[in-house]
Amino acid sequence: MSWTDDLAPPAPYDKARDEAQRSRLLDVWREPTGWRRFSAVNNSIVGRWYLLTSFAFFVFAGVLALLMRSQLAVPENDLLSMDFYNQAFTMHGTVMMFLFAVPIFEAVAIMVLPEILGARDLPFPRLSAFGYWCFLIGGVFVCGSIFFDAAPDGGWFMYPPLSSDPKQTGIGTDIWLLGLSFIEVASIAAAIELIIGVLKCRPPGMRLNLMPLYCWYVLVVGGMILFAFPPLIAGDLLLEMERAFGWVFFDVDKGGDPLLWQHLFWIFGHPEVYIIFLPSIALIATILPTFARHPMVGHSLVVLSAVGIAFLSFGLWVHHMFTTGLPNISLSFFSAASEAVAIPTGVQIFCFLATLMLGRFVPSIPMLFASGALAIFVFGGLTGVMVALVPFDWQAHDSYFIVAHLHYTLIGGMLFPLLAGIYYWYPFATSKMLSDRLGKWAFWLMFGGFNTAFLPMHWTGILGMPRRVWTYSLEDGWGLLNMVSTAGAFIMAAGFAVLAWDVLRPKGKQPLAARNPWNAGTMEWSGEVPDMPWGIRSIPVISTRYPLWQQDGLLGQVDRGEWFLPDAKEGKRELMVTDILDARPMFVQRVPGPTYKTLLCALLLGGVFIFATYHWWVPTALSGIGFVAALIWWLWTGTGLIPEKDSKDCSRGLHLPLYASGSRAVGWWAMFIMMIGDMTAFFGLVFAYMFFWTVHESFPPVGTVPPDALYLLLGLALCLGAWALVNTACVWNRNGRREAARTLLLIAPIVGLTGVAAMGWACLASDLNPTRHAYDATCWVLILWLAGHIAAGALMLPYCAARSWAGHLTPFHDADLRNVTLYWHFMAVTALITYLLLGIFPLVSGGTA
């Protein structure tokens, strides 16, 4: 690393200077108190909110589970009504998956990732806060419905036609579709944040191969969220359009197909399982080396396995559909892929065992939970191998055997590792330790209770008990096993009560934990005790995988402020951004501090989704307009700000720029990653079109005229024209022709909107009616998607023109325009694909031209 050779030696220690720097850092990073606390955006605060909120939802879903277990304890029980039970199991699955398992990953990552990276915060603190508020509002909306007897009752998988027909399922389904879409926005926001955090905010010197395993997993899972959630959003859009407006996607009488939903749902749903599982394995991969006192054996194998699982997980979705009557050839392929995923999982587990073998094992509560996780998860993995075989699955599918299997994988693969992580990182977050004695109690109650509840369920399934039944008869012979399971569930719940007490009990008199109490090797333990809000005193060069073990004297250097950015002279929150591969310092990124704008935006966006659920269109529209206005306010005042000087001294003779645009900037990467997710959702719609083509003899159907070719072509030309104008504007601005660039930025939106209007007109001219046939509906939904995106893009252009006019956007400081240009590249692709599907595909697919 040549650049480190040029660094000046640290200045001799000066107590007065150290104290002055500390006080300036503290001023900048100090968190608001009292009511103003709600304006906080710093990762450790937002992460804590996220964590507590996810656990609150976990308790809610857990109570529903206990209610269900009480109902099933004896045959022919009437504790719960059928309607309530159906809502309860739908909500249990939905809340555990969407409001606990995924958000808790994001919560832990938001809290820990910057510190593990020796960074001060994530690159977009306000985005994290916005995501959190969306999550909270959406979650309360979805959960609250059960108190009004209006909760979703179509199962967490929401299969149409049960869910697509408003006569079959009520408002609950709309709450599910819109409420969860809203929450998915938060998940994707967090994924973007975390991916860029890992790629661009690593400490200098931490090349990719030195990156802690935890960060690898975060990167992999962030990527998975980006490709897995959008297909569900596309599916949600189709399902809600059918429910609210009668657009045909799933109604077989009009050319729809219920299996389309199953594909879109499980293309999301199976990766989802690994999105939940991998972050927890990441916790084990972080904790285990600490207590083995040995670096992970097979570090790169673990990384490769995680990547391998991520890839495979997108090729397994059909194993949730083995009983839908697909041809045996597809069944065989997906059966093989499902078996294959056990191999990288096995590699990871054996790397863990090898690390234990080579190290000097130190028993601890986190390791107790990790061992429990291993025992449970391996069991669940083995039953997973069973159900991946089609004939076995034909028996097991939708029986209690699956209930047992999935809880073994999720509780062993997700919950127990998470609890290990809670015990491990509790002192990191609060500077206090949890009790060992209570920890053992909690573990044995949970472990014993879990196995008492779920082990017998395998046999209940083998005795033929199906899932999602609120009652069964005495003659079925399932009573005894169910009673045992219910008892186990309550024992397990007692374990959680012990944990909750331990976490929440007042610890005022308890002494502070030692610094780095577990003697770990990773950077998050470099924090001082009691913890300081600045994340890290000074940002060091990292040259090893376990810096606290392998870089002598590092803590002292960091504490004395001998490394980078030890000061906050300009009174700004500053991060160091490094390059993706080698983590060479690139520039200093200033991040914004506390604000209520994120909360306001989340409230208004929540209004859009919530009012739309009830078809209150006027408040929906008002909220939408308000949201756009608030968003512009947030962006105008908080992003793309021009610094007061071009570069700054980061200490040790390192001078870094204070501004970056284009592909150097983190904002550009955020746009890029967001648009990858956006394209994935668009491909979900394209998938729908192609799927319909495969299930229909003729698609477009005989007698339907495809959209008018001439208008379509005109529309495409105009959309591409708008894209060309935006590109030209970007170049002209850079060359100093600011006036001309502004003019183009004002013309381009008109051209683009006219283009998409022409494409819409092409559908109207051919008399396509989305309530008539799936073909018409699919064409219209593609147009609708394009129109929405072009409209958003059209708003961005006058924004840039106004920034330029107000002097916030100059030929050099052009980050806003560069990001918007990137957005328009994706628009060009979207318009082109839409044109090809609507205009060209019918000509080659043998439809009626």
Add this chain to the structure above:
Amino acid sequence: MCLPGCSGRHYWFSGASEEAQSIETLAWILFAGAGVIWLIVMALAFFAMRSSGRSNTEKSARRMILWGGFAFPTVVLAALLGTGLLTLKSIVAERSDLTLEVEGEQWWWRVGYPGGVVTANEVRLPRGRTAEILLTADDVIHSFWAPALGGKIDMIPGRENRLTLTPTTVGNWGGLCAEYCGGAHAQMRFNVIVMEPDAFDAWLEDEAAPAQPESGPGLEAFLGEGCGACHTIRGTEAQGLVGPDLTHFGARTSLGAGILALDRDTLRHWITHTDTLKPGVKMPAYPDIPTEELEDMIDYLLSLT
């Protein structure tokens, strides 16, 4: 019938058909293998924690990862996949001796046999013959599962799925809907009655005949209350297609889609307070039928054998 703890009518391993037996063999191989592997991994974990720090080398650790984490699972999984696919091939018969059509409804089963015979909630099969069951649905997705006889296949609107079963044991087995299909999903059951082939042929012949008797006060009451709008009794004016065909209702073993034993008192309760026996049921309750009329109707229905 069966006390809690014994295997019951829905037991996967009842061995009541060739298909169920094939799956059972596969299942026991899987259970035994899984048990052994689980014990080995746990023993390794225990050993790894115990032997921590003793004379283990990086090389032996890598070897363990390669063999235990990669080579062993690859070989075992490939073998299992092969076994699974062979089993799959063996349980899907190309040809069959008999074809049934079963349609899932909310929340009962319409069962059709060759020759236009339609019954409900009861699938009768001849022992030793391969039956092909064509599965459809019109309202929502259901799934046909008789665990004692084999696996389940979904019934999806717009599609026709196919399941083949070759029963080997005479008996009355349980069947149920395995895909959540809304409200009363839990109480959507049926019976699979496996009969000797001769008995089955005779039963099918009886079933093909119209209702006996074709008139009487009970039928008058039935038609008078409008029951014919939903139910068919072949040979009478009752030609409704919404609910189950009742032509040979009295010969069935159960009521309410496999959830209740058929007897006089239960039937009376069913007609007058339908949704207390089966919440969510689509059939309206008739609490106000005059007693005499009701008894006539019950007599008549039970006489339809």
